[in-house]
């Protein structure tokens with residue numbers, strides 16, 4: 001059993017292969033956090049927690065004789081609220097009597113076999129090969145009768161511990177939940193830590209920032225209704241001196257696609273608190289007597305193997321424990337998407353022409369992007385009207401798909417289910433379904449409004465209308481888009497005192513819609529999108545095996561996008577296409593960069609120069625050859641494209657270390673510069689490897705030499721040229 005309750009010590013120790021997580025029922029039955037880090041035995045390490053008489057840090061009255069016991073200076077497992085702990089709180093609640101306090105003490109606990117699930121929220125799961133145990137600890141406030149149950153599932157072999165929080169109103173009146181965190185992690189000393197976060201913006205998602213924690217409360221959050229382009233519900237906490245290969249690092253990633261909040265606080269005594277949960281802005285959830293609230297799941301890990309160690313743990317976990325789609329492990333079809341090639345300007349004939357031309361490029365699937373439904377010749381109208389526009393698709397969808405299938409190609413389609421255009425039949429029929437606050441002008445974005453997907457009738461309409469299209473033809477792929485942030489939080493279906501529940505209820509509504517469409521179509525490959533990577537999070541990846549990384553298809557920018565995304569997401573989840581943008585970057589380089597993701601095309605196949613067509617054929621074939629290695633192998637970041645180097649390099653290594661693909665893009669060839677080298681990683685030092693590919697000839701050399709001497713970076717080549725080097729035992 002990976003979970004041990006030691007009666008004598010009153011400790012709960014959670015052991016994975018390489019880590020230990022420990023809590024203790026401490027003084028006055030408060031639950032104290034004692035440790036998370038590399039493995040230690042099942043011994044009580046609470047000796048590290050020293051107590052002093054601290055000024056202005058109050059003491060529970062029960063410990064009046066002991067002025068040294070204050071919750072303000074205790075590492076807590078889930079912070080109390082208004083009980084003398086002045087740091088960021090894990091929960092804020094207005095009790096039935098109006099008091100704002102939660103003094104949770106351990107009431108009971110349960111240890112179970114298997115993984116927890118959460119009502120209405122996606123969760124990761126155990127496979128047949130995993131040993132997973134679950135611990136539930138209930139903290140109860142003796143006066144308000146509010147209970148918080150902390151959930152922990154321990155994936156022993158995976159070095160993963162996942163957490164969530166349930167709030168139960170065991171009292172007789174209504175309470176208002178104003179803030180709820182899914183995880184809280186306290187360290188007795190955190191001043192030696194850095195935080196790595198992934199901020200961005202539209203077109204520049206998942207950039208990387210690393211900063212040392214200081215005596216501030218750092219808030220990483222989204223209030224946009226989705227996890228957003230701007231921040232990610234994912235943080236890495238690492239030693240100041242941690243590198244890609246060494247140092248203790250912690251990962252925390254939340255499975256939630258709505259308004260999230262991550263807080264990092266270094267307190268007055270250099271204790272560190274890191275929390276993740278639902279954003280408390282615009283949040284006020286009523287719980288009547290007997291009702292429960294469920295927070296999302298946070299997936300945590302820890303390793304001493306640096307940032308790459310964190311990446312490998314998450315990549316393996318995402319590939320095996322997050323998404324049940326068969327496509328996660330299957331070879332994905334190389335697709336061509338019509339968007340950047342023709343935008344809204346197409347009809348059925350044009351699409352068949354594109355499919356025919358794309359077939360020659362080595363493409364296996366045509367994706368009809370935005371513009372095939374309702375009245376939609378630009379982005380000003382039609383969203384919500386999910387029926388085929390016969391003025392464009394004259395032959396009907398079924399027939400169009402048949403024509404494409406006859407070319408031995410699959411067919412994919414685009415939807416943006418959660419939105420409605422002001423100019424649409426749906427809005428004219430159901431204005432009350434759109435998010436607008438009575439008596440106010442709504443904020444429009446791309447001339448569209450968000451649908452109130454907290455409503456059951458709206459959810460049912462979307463499930464039925466999208467499924468009707470998916471079932472009408474032989475659809476092999478669906479791109480699920482969302483192209484605006486949510487404003488005007490108001491639901492006609494909720495009482496006024498419940499409007500603060502709406503943002504979260506919309507996320508639950510989204511998951512119900514996705515269950516109704518995605519789970520009922522196991523043979524369709526789903527790709528998520530939100531104007532690029534605006535909702536690229538773990539919860540979404542539990543539904544879609546891949547996510548469109550960015551609307552920015554400029555290849556050199558994509559080096560940074562892939563770099564940032566790679567900290568959490570494996571390449572097989574990152575949608576990436578070769579487009580016509582950036583003419584000065586050679587075609588092969590664009591293809592090499594797109595192979596850092598799912599690889600596909602987003603260009604007009606009907607107007608290709610012969611050398612580009614030849615390039616497509618060559619690179620489509622190459623991607624097929626390396627698909628398994630890239631998608632299932634271990635990923636290594638060899639350079640940081642945010643620094644001022646002359647090249648960017650990354651590498652995939654097969655699990656048996658017998659095969660590797662090194663990719664190098666020259667970003668700036670300095671005149672008469674030094675010879676540079678790439679020291680590859682992850683090989684077996686004792687094996688002999690043949691090194692070949694986009695270099696003259698081939699050499700046979702040991703793994704030790706390749707990792708310690710390195711491979712010379714090609715010189716005297718064009719800026720932006722790219723090289724793929726195969727390393728095979």
Ligand code: GLA
Nearest residue numbers: 339369370529530531532551
């Ligand atoms: C978003 C997507 C694009 C494309 C357009 C269509 O911006 O990210 O790839 O699908 O919508 O409107």
